[in-house]
Amino acid sequence: MELQQLSAQCYVLRAAVNIGYITTGGKGLLIDTGVDDSSIKKAIKLLEKEKLPLDYCIITHAHADHFGGANYLKKTMRIPLYAPKVEKAIIENSVLEPIYLFNGSFPIAELRNKFLEGKSVPIDHVVENGKGNIGPFSLEIIPLPGHSYGQIAILSEGILYAADSYFGESTLKKHVIPFINDADQTIESLHKLKEIPCKGAVPGHGEFEENFHGTVQKNIELHEKMIQRVREQIEEATGKVTFSQLLKTFLACNELNVGNLGQWLLFRTSFTAYISSLVKKGIVQYTIQDNELWVTTITN
Ligand SMILES: [Zn+2]
Known part of the structure; x- marks a missing residue:
């Protein structure tokens, strides 16, 4: 110091x-x-x-x-x-x-x-x-x-x-x-x-x-790129993907290999915040299907 x-x-x-x-x-x-x-x-x-x-x-x-x-x-x-x-x-x-x-x-x-x-x-x-x-x-x-x-x-x-x-x-x-x-x-x-x-x-x-x-x-x-990245990954998954799969893809795409639970939870919080930004913009929504959390695009 x-x-x-x-x-x-x-x-x-x-x-x-x-x-x-x-x-x-x-x-x-x-x-x-x-x-x-x-x-x-x-x-x-x-x-x-x-x-x-x-x-x-x-x-x-x-x-x-x-x-x-x-x-x-x-x-x-x-x-x-x-x-x-x-x-x-x-x-x-x-x-x-x-x-x-x-x-x-x-x-x-x-x-x-x-x-x-x-x-x-x-x-x-x-x-x-x-x-x-x-x-x-x-x-x-x-x-x-x-x-x-x-x-x-x-x-x-x-x-x-x-x-x-x-x-x-x-x-x-x-x-x-x-x-x-x-x-x-x-x-x-x-x-x-x-x-x-x-x-x-x-x-x-x-x-x-x-x-x-x-x-x-x-x-x-960086944050705008991350929001865009999440959006693209949802689209690549034909507009419907489970939250856990999307998180896995998102971390891999950022070349991260998370070593412990604490770090994973921190990343998951930021990841959730990026999705929520897309939810607020009316681009995607959270849904529950087959007891799973999904992220899906909203089509008009
Ligand atoms: Zn801090």
Whole structure:
């Protein structure tokens, strides 16, 4: 983990999962915490070494890799935690993440790992969208849902902490199919990102870029390609295919060979979001036949 200064007051603690940091008036504010105690301890140590204060923490969304260290932060340093409303509910009941991934049924032990279930922690304050203050910090909270139900980005001093609303190019390549729970909202949020006046942005995974619109555009193109790919595969199956067969084809077509249940469930969620986008456009529908879930094209 290393500390990178982005402006007079804004920093990022660079790691596989970035942690944002802002300081003003002798106070410090963290944005996200990394996946576990170890990652937040590294962040605290780094701030201490640089004699930077720490007083507040905002969690951008309730994914374990972003809030897993928050429990330690609150317990050992009594740092007040802030989060968006829906995300707060999940952070405070973190088993909900493996629950929703596992079709709502209670997750088996294999799914209750630190990447899918962060340590639960009570959130002290709900953040409201728009311009506001936390202590001496003047921030703008920008809702960017799609990757997570209530995800936010934070704008401070012209620096945009974009969370997982977009991914850096190498992360995008590594993930192949990024995690989303709503494709249309994801794309809408990506377009919105390009409209936010700022000096630069840092994603949750990837590098700070002054000119980040090109990276955002690559994210847009990827999701549009995935939606199109699903559509083509349904058409190739003469407009009627079981959900499970379509998923199998979709993963193979993306050259994925999924190695474990957790990863498969994450991919299935994004895949479902792509189909739902086609459902909302009136192109396909979900039907049940022979006790199976089918995806069929709507012919007029
Ligand atoms: Zn995330």
